[in-house]
Amino acid sequence: MYPSSFALAIENAELRASAETALAPLRSSIERYDRSNMEALLAGIAERIPEVLMLDIAAFQEQAGTALREIRTRAPKTKIVALHGTADPHWILESLRGGAAEFVQAPFSETLMPALARIVEARVENGSTRKKGRLLGFLSAKGGCGATTIACHVAVELQRQTKSNVLMADFDLASGLTRFLMKASGDYSVVDAARNLSRLDASLWQGFLSPVKPGLSVLPAPLTVSHRDTPEEADFQELLRFMRTQHDWCVIDLGRSLTSVAEAALQEVDDLFLISTTEVIALHGLKSMARGLQDDQHNKHKLHVILNRAPKMMDITRDELEKILGRPLYATLPNDYPSLYESYAKGSLLPPGNRLAQHFARLTSQIIGVEAAKPKRRFSLLG
Numbered sequence: 001m002y003p004s005s006f007a008l009a010i011e012n013a014e015l016r017a018s019a020e021t022a023l024a025p026l027r028s029s030i031e032r033y034d035r036s037n038m039e040a041l042l043a044g045i046a047e048r049i050p051e052v053l054m055l056d057i058a059a060f061q062e063q064a065g066t067a068l069r070e071i072r073t074r075a076p077k078t079k080i081v082a083l084h085g086t087a088d089p090h091w092i093l094e095s096l097r098g099g100a101a102e103f104v105q106a107p108f109s110e111t112l113m114p115a116l117a118r119i120v121e122a123r124v125e126n127g128s129t130r131k132k133g134r135l136l137g138f139l140s141a142k143g144g145c146g147a148t149t150i151a152c153h154v155a156v157e158l159q160r161q162t163k164s165n166v167l168m169a170d171f172d173l174a175s176g177l178t179r180f181l182m183k184a185s186g187d188y189s190v191v192d193a194a195r196n197l198s199r200l201d202a203s204l205w206q207g208f209l210s211p212v213k214p215g216l217s218v219l220p221a222p223l224t225v226s227h228r229d230t231p232e233e234a235d236f237q238e239l240l241r242f243m244r245t246q247h248d249w250c251v252i253d254l255g256r257s258l259t260s261v262a263e264a265a266l267q268e269v270d271d272l273f274l275i276s277t278t279e280v281i282a283l284h285g286l287k288s289m290a291r292g293l294q295d296d297q298h299n300k301h302k303l304h305v306i307l308n309r310a311p312k313m314m315d316i317t318r319d320e321l322e323k324i325l326g327r328p329l330y331a332t333l334p335n336d337y338p339s340l341y342e343s344y345a346k347g348s349l350l351p352p353g354n355r356l357a358q359h360f361a362r363l364t365s366q367i368i369g370v371e372a373a374k375p376k377r378r379f380s381l382l383g
Contacts, residue, residue, distance in 0.1 A: 003051035003116060004028050007044070007078075009035040011059040015083055015106065019054055022108040035059050038067065046074040046241065052119065057082040057091050057100075064091075068098025069198045073238055076200065077245045079119050083108070133165075133244040136367065137269035139254040139262055141276040141286035146308045148177045148253050149340065150275060150333070153349055153357065155182075155251040157364035159216040164248035167209070169219040171236065171265060172255030176221030183347065186210030189222035194231035194239045205246055217247075233264035240268040258289060266293075271367070272302045273330070277309045278316075283324075290325055304330035306363070311335060331363050 006028055010016035023030065031048060033041045035056060045053060053071065060067045068080060079102075082095035087105045095103045101122075102115040136154070140147035148170075155168040169190055170178035178184070188208040196204070209217040243250045252269060254262040266272060272293070276286035286305065293303050305325060310332045314321075322328050336356040343350050350357035 003079075003120065005031075005048070005050040005052070007031045007033060007048070007050040007053045009033045009041055010054065010056040010083060011035045012056050012085070015056055015085060015108075018106060018108045019083060019112070022112045038070075042070060042074045045071060045078060049075050050078055052079050052081055052116070054081045054083055055100075057084055057095055057103075058088075064094045065098040068095070068100055072099045073197045073200070074241075076242050081112075081115060081119075133247045133250055134271075135240060135244055135250045135252060135269040137252045137254050137262075137265055137272045139258075139272060139274055139289075140256040141274060141289060142279075142282045143256045145256070145275045145277050145282055146333075147256070147273075147275040148172065148175075148181065150273070150306065150308065150360065150363075151251050151253045152178060152181045153360040154364050154367065155216065155249075156213075156349060157361050158249045158251065158368070159213070161361075161364060161368060161370075162248070164215065165246075166216045166249045166251065167219060167243060167247040168212075168216065168251050168253075169243065170221040170253045171261055172253050173221050173225050173230065173261065174255055174259075176223065178218060178253050179220035179223075181344070181349065182210075182212050182218045182220075184210035184212060184218040184220045186218070186220070188219075190219050190236075190239070191222045191225060191231060193219060194235040197235060197238050197242070200242055202246060205242070233260055236261055237264050237268055240265060257285065266302075269302060271304060273304050273306050275306050275308050278307065278311065278314060283321075287325055290327065303327070306330055307332045309333065309335035309337070331366065333359050333363070 033044055057064055080100040081102045081104055082100040083104055084091045085106050092103045101119055104111045104115045138147040138151040155166055159166040168182055170176055193208045209219055211217050254265055276282045307329055339354050
């Protein structure tokens with residue numbers, strides 16, 4: 001089956017007409033972009049993610065390679081077909097260097113369909129027909145609310161319950177606890193990946209990751225980071241877009257409060273879990289952040305509030321708390337700091353049989369959208 005969506009950025013009128021004629025029998029969706037407006041082209045491709053982008057390669061002149069790499073960074077799953085009037089060796093080489101999947105010369109009625117067939121064949125062989133993965137962001141209302149702990153346990157549970165490909169990524173550049181909690185041993189970090197966006201492909205990506213168990217990998221924060229060398233917020237956004245093309249689930253630790261990196265990530269995540277405790281300062285931060293996020297219609301539907309380390313007896317009822325926050329609680333997790341301390345001292349996460357671990361499992365089931373498995377009752381002669 002040929003691709004169902006195309007984008008054309010062809011300046012030469014004759015080439016454009018020839019390409020459209022060749023594509024007409026496919027009855028595919030076709031978006032047309034002005035090659036001279038590079039930013040509009042990049043924004044459109046990143047938003048719509050067409051299966052194939054057809055470019056008039058010579059129109060970019062000496063900037064062809066840079067343009068191709070930028071497009072691949074913005075939309076890594078879109079295959080680029082470079083078009084030219086002839087089989088010019090110079091433009092063939094420029095296309096391949098820039099990362100184009102195919103180079104096609106006129107007449108397109110003879111050359112285009114075989115090129116599209118090769119793209120489809122490669123896509124099937126690489127298993128790239130998978131849907132976009134889901135991005136889950138975890139953010140603490142203040143330091144010490146437990147977002148990292150929850151995120152790490154949810155990542156483990158996601159892989160256990162779904163048997164899918166899960167990534168745990170640490171965007172908390174200030175603390176970077178994920179490396180310790182998940183026992184990640186790799187040398188590379190989320191900053192290294194963001195700095196190499198133009199080179200990222202499936203093979204290089206695997207080199208950045210730290211596998212911790214089958215189906216679960218970690219991309220930790222750097223051990224040390226200089227603000228002068230920190231990538232731009234837009235780079236982290238592009239990295240998140242690439243992540244979802246490589247994994248079924250991506251769990252993102254966003255640290256505490258709305259840092260510039262967290263705010264950039266908010267535009268990309270599918271669900272944002274805002275973590276708070278019952279401390280007055282935490283609840284104040286929670287209310288302020290929730291109110292700000294709810295004012296943004298783009299983020300409002302993503303927001304889910306989790307109350308962590310909730311005591312058995314609270315000074316405020318759940319209904320009262322929800323009224324103050326202006327939205328329902330997504331989940332409430334009990335306090336079991338002694339068990340966490342003991343597990344971390346042993347260099348591991350909580351064992352599955354632990355009471356808090358079972359709450360993490362139920363939270364994960366809720367996120368997935370399946371009914372949580374009920375814990376097995378122990379057999380007793382006394383009933």
